[in-house]
Amino acid sequence: MVDVVAPQAVPGASGPPLAELGLPRVPGRRAGPLSGLSPSRAADFMTCPLLFRFRTVDRLPEPPSAAAARGTLVHGVLEHLFDLDAVERTPDRAAAMLPETWDGLVAVEPELAELAGEPGEDRDAWFAAAADLLDRYFLLEDPSRLQPAERELYVETELDGGLRLRGYVDRLDIAPGGDLRVVDYKTGRAPGVGYEAKAMFQMRFYALVLWKLRGVVPRLLQLVYLGSGEVLRYEPDEADLRATERKVVAIWHAIERAHEQRDWRPSPSRLCDWCAHHAICPAFGGTPPPLPVEVGSVDETPAEVEQVERSG
Numbered sequence: 001m002v003d004v005v006a007p008q009a010v011p012g013a014s015g016p017p018l019a020e021l022g023l024p025r026v027p028g029r030r031a032g033p034l035s036g037l038s039p040s041r042a043a044d045f046m047t048c049p050l051l052f053r054f055r056t057v058d059r060l061p062e063p064p065s066a067a068a069a070r071g072t073l074v075h076g077v078l079e080h081l082f083d084l085d086a087v088e089r090t091p092d093r094a095a096a097m098l099p100e101t102w103d104g105l106v107a108v109e110p111e112l113a114e115l116a117g118e119p120g121e122d123r124d125a126w127f128a129a130a131a132d133l134l135d136r137y138f139l140l141e142d143p144s145r146l147q148p149a150e151r152e153l154y155v156e157t158e159l160d161g162g163l164r165l166r167g168y169v170d171r172l173d174i175a176p177g178g179d180l181r182v183v184d185y186k187t188g189r190a191p192g193v194g195y196e197a198k199a200m201f202q203m204r205f206y207a208l209v210l211w212k213l214r215g216v217v218p219r220l221l222q223l224v225y226l227g228s229g230e231v232l233r234y235e236p237d238e239a240d241l242r243a244t245e246r247k248v249v250a251i252w253h254a255i256e257r258a259h260e261q262r263d264w265r266p267s268p269s270r271l272c273d274w275c276a277h278h279a280i281c282p283a284f285g286g287t288p289p290p291l292p293v294e295v296g297s298v299d300e301t302p303a304e305v306e307q308v309e310r311s312g
């Protein structure tokens with residue numbers, strides 16, 4: 001099913017320009033604890049400030065998940081599929097790339113190996129599920145008719161107040177006329193009705209960065225959900241991206257305020273089901289560890305950004 005999402009205002013991001021809100025517009029890099037933000041970490045804070053703290057301030061480890069590892073594997077195959085000649089980009093060829101791509105990932109991160117299950121039925125089923133996701137990709141797009149301009153593109157730009165926005169774009173297509181299409185693969189299912197705009201935040205974030213970097217508003221943002229075989233599309237405009245900028249800056253200031261006040265509140269929701277920190281979360285009767293006396297930078301490295309963005 002193809003679902004076209006109508007343009008919507010970004011919640012909490014409408015209103016007067018930043019200067020009128022008294023927010024800083026100091027040129028150059030700020031010396032605060034957070035000088036950069038990725039869409040994943042911004043989404044963490046919007047979901048639950050305490051989750052943001054656990055991940056970004058405390059940097060608590062989270063158990064690796066087989067589904068996230070499979071997501072990284074499928075992203076890897078879809079990246080390298082376009083190294084092949086167009087006629088070779090077939091479902092069978094993509095499935096055949098799974099073992100070699102997995103071996104390459106395990107060579108870099110040996111601890112991934114056990115996530116694919118024990119050799120035998122477990123592992124076969126794990127790879128079969130990855131092959132199913134790739135098969136679904138071919139139902140949504142014909143990669144023999146595409147030649148991406150960029151794959152796994154690291155993008156970073158600095159806003160007026162000094163905040164750096166960064167992330168990895170799965171794929172960037174450029175039409176002969178110069179139109180940009182930003183594509184992101186998701187190995188999960190498409191969001192339910194009413195949650196599309198939230199899912200599209202990441203893509204608006206990338207569109208904002210690309211607009212700043214290239215001076216062109218991307219024509220189309222496309223989320224490809226391999227879990228359910230659906231595509232969400234959205235056509236942003238300048239007003240949209242300005243609203244996204246205001247929203248991102250507002251998140252940044254809220255994070256800095258939480259950091260200064262050492263106040264990271266839990267915000268329970270159904271997303272708690274996927275949180276690894278129940279045992280230390282007050283919403284589940286737990287007690288968070290003491291905050292470090294001194295918290296320096298809470299920035300992610302580009303490698304951390306890549307790891308999070310590629311596992312979805």
Ligand code: SF4
Nearest residue numbers: 048266267272275281
């Ligand atoms: S369990 Fe829920 S409320 Fe607690 S930290 Fe995780 S996401 Fe936040």
